[in-house]
Amino acid sequence: xxxxxxxxxxxxxxxxxxxxxxxxxxxxxxxxxxxxxxxxxxxxxxxxxxxxxxxxxxxxxxxxxxxxxxxxxxxxxxxxxxxxxxxxxxxxxxxxxxxxxxxxxxxxxxxxxxxxxxxxxxxxxxxxxxxxxxxxxxxxxxxxxxxxxxxxxxxxxxxxxxxxxxxxxxxxxxxxxxxxxxxxxxxxxxxxxxxxxxxxxxxxxxxxxxxxxxxxxxxxxxxxxxxxxxxxxxxxxxxxxxxxxxxxxxxxxxxxxxx
Ligand SMILES: *[C@@H]1O[C@H](CO)[C@@H](O)[C@H](O)[C@H]1NC(C)=O
Ligand SMILES: *[C@@H]1O[C@H](CO)[C@@H](O)[C@H](O)[C@H]1NC(C)=O
Ligand SMILES: *[C@@H]1O[C@H](CO)[C@@H](O)[C@H](O)[C@H]1NC(C)=O
Ligand SMILES: *[C@@H]1O[C@H](CO)[C@@H](O)[C@H](O)[C@H]1NC(C)=O
Numbered sequence: 240x241x242x243x244x245x246x247x248x249x250x251x252x253x254x255x256x257x258x259x260x261x262x263x264x265x266x267x268x269x270x271x272x273x274x275x276x277x278x279x280x281x282x283x284x285x286x287x288x289x290x291x292x293x294x295x296x297x298x299x300x301x302x303x304x305x306x307x308x309x310x311x312x313x314x315x316x317x318x319x320x321x322x323x324x325x326x327x328x329x330x331x332x333x334x335x336x337x338x339x340x341x342x343x344x345x346x347x348x349x350x351x352x353x354x355x356x357x358x359x360x361x362x363x364x365x366x367x368x369x370x371x372x373x374x375x376x377x378x379x380x381x382x383x384x385x386x387x388x389x390x391x392x393x394x395x396x397x398x399x400x401x402x403x404x405x406x407x408x409x410x411x412x413x414x415x416x417x418x419x420x421x422x423x424x425x426x427x428x429x430x431x432x433x434x435x436x437x438x439x440x441x442x443x444x445x446x447x448x449x450x451x452x453x454x455x456x457x458x459x460x461x462x463x464x465x466x467x468x469x470x471x472x473x474x475x476x477x478x479x480x481x482x483x484x485x486x487x488x489x490x491x492x493x494x495x496x497x498x
Contacts (some may be wrong), residue, residue, distance in 0.1 A: 296470055300436070301474060302482075303471075303495060304466050304470070305427055306427065306464070306468065307427055308426065310425055310460035311428040312390065313389065314389050314430070314458075315455070318384070319450075320360055322382070323447045327445035328445055329432060329442075331433075331495075333346065333455075334389060338426070343424075344365070344366075345367075346365050349379055349387075358381055360379035362401050362410070384403075386400075386402040388401075391425060395417045398411055398412065428459070434474065446497050449495065449497065466490060467490050471487070
Protein backbone atom coordinates (compact mmCIF):
# COMPACT_ATOMS: atom_id res chain seq x y z
CA UNK A 240 0.00 0.00 0.00
CA UNK A 241 2.93 2.31 0.61
CA UNK A 242 3.76 2.18 -3.08
CA UNK A 243 0.32 3.23 -4.11
CA UNK A 244 0.36 6.10 -1.64
CA UNK A 245 3.71 7.25 -2.98
CA UNK A 246 2.46 6.88 -6.53
CA UNK A 247 -0.57 9.03 -5.82
CA UNK A 248 1.63 11.62 -4.11
CA UNK A 249 3.67 11.86 -7.28
CA UNK A 250 0.57 12.08 -9.42
CA UNK A 251 -0.81 15.08 -7.63
CA UNK A 252 2.47 16.92 -7.56
CA UNK A 253 2.97 19.20 -4.62
CA UNK A 254 -0.42 18.55 -3.04
CA UNK A 255 -0.67 15.95 -0.32
CA UNK A 256 -2.86 13.05 -1.39
CA UNK A 257 -4.90 12.12 1.63
CA UNK A 258 -6.17 8.61 2.27
CA UNK A 259 -9.66 9.77 1.49
CA UNK A 260 -8.71 11.69 -1.63
CA UNK A 261 -10.15 9.07 -3.93
CA UNK A 262 -13.37 9.16 -1.99
CA UNK A 263 -13.58 12.91 -2.31
CA UNK A 264 -12.66 12.87 -5.95
CA UNK A 265 -15.56 10.53 -6.44
CA UNK A 266 -17.73 12.76 -4.30
CA UNK A 267 -16.88 15.77 -6.40
CA UNK A 268 -17.63 13.83 -9.57
CA UNK A 269 -20.98 12.74 -8.20
CA UNK A 270 -21.77 16.25 -7.09
CA UNK A 271 -21.06 17.43 -10.59
CA UNK A 272 -23.41 14.77 -11.94
CA UNK A 273 -26.04 15.66 -9.41
CA UNK A 274 -25.72 19.30 -10.28
CA UNK A 275 -26.61 18.72 -13.92
CA UNK A 276 -30.05 17.50 -13.11
CA UNK A 277 -30.54 19.24 -9.83
CA UNK A 278 -28.56 22.45 -9.52
CA UNK A 279 -29.47 23.01 -5.90
CA UNK A 280 -28.96 19.45 -4.61
CA UNK A 281 -32.22 20.18 -2.95
CA UNK A 282 -35.80 19.11 -3.39
CA UNK A 283 -38.07 22.00 -2.57
CA UNK A 284 -40.59 21.03 0.04
CA UNK A 285 -43.34 22.70 1.98
CA UNK A 286 -41.92 25.69 3.81
CA UNK A 287 -41.95 26.37 7.49
CA UNK A 288 -42.05 22.90 8.99
CA UNK A 289 -39.71 23.61 11.89
CA UNK A 290 -40.21 27.31 12.29
CA UNK A 291 -42.72 29.74 11.00
CA UNK A 292 -40.34 32.08 9.31
CA UNK A 293 -37.87 29.84 7.53
CA UNK A 294 -38.12 27.91 4.31
CA UNK A 295 -37.34 24.21 4.54
CA UNK A 296 -36.07 22.11 1.65
CA UNK A 297 -35.06 18.48 1.40
CA UNK A 298 -32.00 16.65 0.18
CA UNK A 299 -30.89 13.04 0.33
CA UNK A 300 -27.29 14.03 1.06
CA UNK A 301 -27.20 17.45 2.70
CA UNK A 302 -28.63 19.04 5.77
CA UNK A 303 -27.94 22.57 6.88
CA UNK A 304 -28.67 26.24 6.46
CA UNK A 305 -28.09 28.29 3.32
CA UNK A 306 -28.27 32.04 2.85
CA UNK A 307 -29.12 32.87 -0.74
CA UNK A 308 -28.39 36.30 -2.19
CA UNK A 309 -25.43 38.17 -3.60
CA UNK A 310 -22.08 39.37 -2.32
CA UNK A 311 -21.25 36.53 0.12
CA UNK A 312 -17.48 36.64 0.56
CA UNK A 313 -16.87 34.90 3.88
CA UNK A 314 -18.54 32.22 6.00
CA UNK A 315 -17.55 31.02 9.45
CA UNK A 316 -18.83 28.76 12.19
CA UNK A 317 -17.51 26.71 15.11
CA UNK A 318 -18.55 23.22 16.09
CA UNK A 319 -17.51 20.34 18.29
CA UNK A 320 -16.17 17.30 16.42
CA UNK A 321 -18.99 14.80 16.92
CA UNK A 322 -18.60 11.23 18.16
CA UNK A 323 -20.37 8.92 15.72
CA UNK A 324 -21.93 5.89 17.39
CA UNK A 325 -22.84 3.70 14.43
CA UNK A 326 -20.67 2.43 11.61
CA UNK A 327 -20.28 4.90 8.80
CA UNK A 328 -19.06 8.35 7.91
CA UNK A 329 -20.20 11.91 7.45
CA UNK A 330 -18.84 15.40 7.17
CA UNK A 331 -19.50 18.93 8.41
CA UNK A 332 -18.33 22.04 6.59
CA UNK A 333 -18.89 25.68 5.81
CA UNK A 334 -18.88 26.95 2.27
CA UNK A 335 -19.56 29.63 -0.29
CA UNK A 336 -21.75 28.79 -3.31
CA UNK A 337 -22.83 25.21 -2.53
CA UNK A 338 -26.40 25.83 -3.58
CA UNK A 339 -27.35 28.09 -6.47
CA UNK A 340 -24.02 28.96 -8.10
CA UNK A 341 -23.04 25.78 -9.94
CA UNK A 342 -19.55 26.72 -11.11
CA UNK A 343 -17.47 26.53 -7.93
CA UNK A 344 -17.72 25.88 -4.20
CA UNK A 345 -15.14 27.12 -1.69
CA UNK A 346 -15.43 24.93 1.38
CA UNK A 347 -13.63 23.58 4.43
CA UNK A 348 -14.54 21.13 7.14
CA UNK A 349 -14.00 17.67 8.54
CA UNK A 350 -14.99 14.08 7.79
CA UNK A 351 -15.56 11.45 10.43
CA UNK A 352 -15.60 7.68 10.10
CA UNK A 353 -16.58 5.12 12.71
CA UNK A 354 -15.32 1.69 11.79
CA UNK A 355 -14.36 -1.36 13.81
CA UNK A 356 -14.98 0.48 17.06
CA UNK A 357 -12.65 3.32 16.13
CA UNK A 358 -13.40 6.90 15.12
CA UNK A 359 -11.11 8.75 12.74
CA UNK A 360 -11.32 12.29 11.44
CA UNK A 361 -9.68 14.37 8.82
CA UNK A 362 -9.76 18.06 8.06
CA UNK A 363 -9.86 19.26 4.47
CA UNK A 364 -10.26 22.18 2.10
CA UNK A 365 -11.73 22.20 -1.36
CA UNK A 366 -12.30 24.46 -4.34
CA UNK A 367 -14.93 22.46 -6.18
CA UNK A 368 -14.83 21.09 -8.87
CA UNK A 369 -11.33 20.11 -7.79
CA UNK A 370 -11.41 17.49 -5.09
CA UNK A 371 -10.65 18.04 -1.43
CA UNK A 372 -7.18 17.88 0.12
CA UNK A 373 -6.39 17.09 3.70
CA UNK A 374 -4.78 19.69 5.88
CA UNK A 375 -1.57 18.58 7.50
CA UNK A 376 -0.63 19.81 10.95
CA UNK A 377 -4.02 19.31 12.55
CA UNK A 378 -5.34 16.21 14.30
CA UNK A 379 -8.99 16.16 15.17
CA UNK A 380 -10.22 14.27 18.22
CA UNK A 381 -13.79 13.74 19.39
CA UNK A 382 -14.93 16.72 21.42
CA UNK A 383 -12.46 19.21 19.92
CA UNK A 384 -13.98 22.59 19.18
CA UNK A 385 -12.86 23.92 15.85
CA UNK A 386 -13.68 27.07 13.94
CA UNK A 387 -14.02 26.72 10.18
CA UNK A 388 -13.81 29.75 7.89
CA UNK A 389 -13.75 30.29 4.15
CA UNK A 390 -13.09 33.69 2.61
CA UNK A 391 -13.22 34.67 -1.02
CA UNK A 392 -10.71 37.41 -1.76
CA UNK A 393 -12.05 37.47 -5.30
CA UNK A 394 -14.27 35.15 -7.34
CA UNK A 395 -11.21 33.05 -8.21
CA UNK A 396 -9.15 33.23 -5.00
CA UNK A 397 -9.57 32.83 -1.28
CA UNK A 398 -8.63 31.05 1.92
CA UNK A 399 -9.80 28.10 3.99
CA UNK A 400 -8.90 28.12 7.69
CA UNK A 401 -9.48 25.65 10.50
CA UNK A 402 -8.69 26.97 13.95
CA UNK A 403 -8.23 24.95 17.11
CA UNK A 404 -10.42 26.96 19.46
CA UNK A 405 -8.54 25.65 22.52
CA UNK A 406 -5.07 26.70 21.43
CA UNK A 407 -5.80 29.37 18.85
CA UNK A 408 -3.51 27.52 16.43
CA UNK A 409 -4.76 27.25 12.89
CA UNK A 410 -4.08 25.61 9.58
CA UNK A 411 -4.94 27.38 6.37
CA UNK A 412 -4.79 27.07 2.64
CA UNK A 413 -4.68 29.89 0.14
CA UNK A 414 -6.29 29.44 -3.24
CA UNK A 415 -5.03 31.78 -5.95
CA UNK A 416 -6.30 32.17 -9.46
CA UNK A 417 -8.66 29.18 -9.61
CA UNK A 418 -10.31 30.53 -12.78
CA UNK A 419 -9.39 27.37 -14.69
CA UNK A 420 -11.40 25.33 -12.17
CA UNK A 421 -14.41 27.61 -11.94
CA UNK A 422 -15.37 31.00 -10.56
CA UNK A 423 -17.44 31.66 -7.48
CA UNK A 424 -20.71 33.56 -7.79
CA UNK A 425 -20.81 34.70 -4.12
CA UNK A 426 -24.52 33.77 -4.09
CA UNK A 427 -24.57 31.43 -1.08
CA UNK A 428 -23.26 31.07 2.44
CA UNK A 429 -23.83 27.61 3.91
CA UNK A 430 -23.34 25.48 7.04
CA UNK A 431 -23.73 21.81 6.13
CA UNK A 432 -23.62 18.20 7.30
CA UNK A 433 -23.21 15.87 4.33
CA UNK A 434 -23.61 12.18 3.58
CA UNK A 435 -21.02 12.06 0.83
CA UNK A 436 -20.71 9.47 -1.91
CA UNK A 437 -18.13 6.80 -2.48
CA UNK A 438 -18.32 4.58 -5.52
CA UNK A 439 -21.84 4.76 -6.84
CA UNK A 440 -23.63 5.14 -3.53
CA UNK A 441 -23.65 7.39 -0.53
CA UNK A 442 -21.39 6.23 2.29
CA UNK A 443 -23.08 4.52 5.20
CA UNK A 444 -24.13 7.51 7.24
CA UNK A 445 -23.12 7.30 10.88
CA UNK A 446 -25.35 8.49 13.72
CA UNK A 447 -23.28 11.54 14.65
CA UNK A 448 -25.63 12.85 17.33
CA UNK A 449 -25.80 16.60 16.86
CA UNK A 450 -23.53 19.11 15.18
CA UNK A 451 -24.20 22.66 16.28
CA UNK A 452 -22.52 25.48 14.41
CA UNK A 453 -22.11 28.39 16.80
CA UNK A 454 -20.88 31.86 15.96
CA UNK A 455 -22.23 31.22 12.49
CA UNK A 456 -21.94 34.33 10.38
CA UNK A 457 -21.21 35.44 6.87
CA UNK A 458 -19.93 38.59 5.23
CA UNK A 459 -22.37 39.91 2.66
CA UNK A 460 -21.18 42.91 0.63
CA UNK A 461 -18.81 43.89 3.42
CA UNK A 462 -21.32 43.57 6.27
CA UNK A 463 -21.37 40.70 8.78
CA UNK A 464 -24.73 38.93 8.87
CA UNK A 465 -26.13 36.08 10.95
CA UNK A 466 -28.17 33.09 9.84
CA UNK A 467 -31.60 34.72 10.08
CA UNK A 468 -33.52 34.11 6.87
CA UNK A 469 -31.45 31.09 5.84
CA UNK A 470 -33.19 28.29 4.01
CA UNK A 471 -33.06 25.09 6.06
CA UNK A 472 -32.31 21.79 4.40
CA UNK A 473 -33.37 18.56 6.08
CA UNK A 474 -31.74 15.31 4.98
CA UNK A 475 -34.30 12.67 4.15
CA UNK A 476 -34.31 9.18 2.73
CA UNK A 477 -35.71 8.85 -0.78
CA UNK A 478 -38.90 7.59 0.85
CA UNK A 479 -39.21 10.76 2.88
CA UNK A 480 -38.08 9.88 6.41
CA UNK A 481 -36.09 12.65 8.01
CA UNK A 482 -32.49 11.62 8.80
CA UNK A 483 -31.07 14.97 9.82
CA UNK A 484 -33.21 17.83 10.99
CA UNK A 485 -31.91 21.36 10.64
CA UNK A 486 -32.94 24.28 12.76
CA UNK A 487 -31.67 27.74 13.58
CA UNK A 488 -30.75 28.76 17.11
CA UNK A 489 -30.89 32.50 17.55
CA UNK A 490 -29.13 34.61 14.96
CA UNK A 491 -25.82 32.70 14.90
CA UNK A 492 -26.58 29.02 15.53
CA UNK A 493 -27.35 26.15 13.15
CA UNK A 494 -28.35 22.87 14.79
CA UNK A 495 -28.13 19.66 12.77
CA UNK A 496 -29.59 16.72 14.61
CA UNK A 497 -29.43 13.08 13.54
CA UNK A 498 -32.96 11.74 13.96
C1 LIG B 1 -27.62 14.78 -3.61
O1 LIG B 1 -29.01 14.66 -3.57
C2 LIG B 1 -29.66 15.14 -4.74
C3 LIG B 1 -31.13 15.03 -4.49
O2 LIG B 1 -31.48 15.74 -3.34
C4 LIG B 1 -29.20 14.35 -5.94
O3 LIG B 1 -29.77 14.88 -7.10
C5 LIG B 1 -27.70 14.44 -6.05
O4 LIG B 1 -27.25 13.61 -7.08
C6 LIG B 1 -27.06 14.01 -4.76
N1 LIG B 1 -25.65 14.25 -4.88
C7 LIG B 1 -24.77 13.43 -4.37
C8 LIG B 1 -23.37 13.83 -4.49
O5 LIG B 1 -25.09 12.42 -3.79
C1 LIG C 1 -45.76 28.89 14.59
O1 LIG C 1 -46.88 29.72 14.67
C2 LIG C 1 -47.96 29.17 15.41
C3 LIG C 1 -49.15 30.11 15.28
O2 LIG C 1 -48.78 31.43 15.54
C4 LIG C 1 -47.50 28.96 16.84
O3 LIG C 1 -48.53 28.34 17.59
C5 LIG C 1 -46.28 28.03 16.84
O4 LIG C 1 -45.79 27.91 18.15
C6 LIG C 1 -45.19 28.60 15.95
N1 LIG C 1 -44.12 27.61 15.84
C7 LIG C 1 -42.84 27.95 15.96
C8 LIG C 1 -41.89 26.84 15.81
O5 LIG C 1 -42.46 29.09 16.15
C1 LIG D 1 -38.93 31.51 1.04
O1 LIG D 1 -38.52 31.27 -0.29
C2 LIG D 1 -39.21 32.08 -1.23
C3 LIG D 1 -38.80 31.63 -2.61
O2 LIG D 1 -37.40 31.51 -2.70
C4 LIG D 1 -38.90 33.54 -0.95
O3 LIG D 1 -39.59 34.36 -1.86
C5 LIG D 1 -39.30 33.88 0.46
O4 LIG D 1 -38.92 35.19 0.74
C6 LIG D 1 -38.65 32.96 1.44
N1 LIG D 1 -39.18 33.21 2.77
C7 LIG D 1 -38.37 33.39 3.82
C8 LIG D 1 -39.06 33.65 5.10
O5 LIG D 1 -37.15 33.32 3.76
C1 LIG E 1 -6.53 21.54 20.06
O1 LIG E 1 -5.62 21.71 21.08
C2 LIG E 1 -5.86 20.88 22.20
C3 LIG E 1 -4.87 21.30 23.28
O2 LIG E 1 -3.56 21.16 22.83
C4 LIG E 1 -5.72 19.44 21.79
O3 LIG E 1 -6.01 18.61 22.90
C5 LIG E 1 -6.71 19.17 20.67
O4 LIG E 1 -6.61 17.84 20.22
C6 LIG E 1 -6.47 20.12 19.54
N1 LIG E 1 -7.48 19.92 18.50
C7 LIG E 1 -7.25 20.18 17.25
C8 LIG E 1 -8.38 19.95 16.34
O5 LIG E 1 -6.17 20.59 16.84
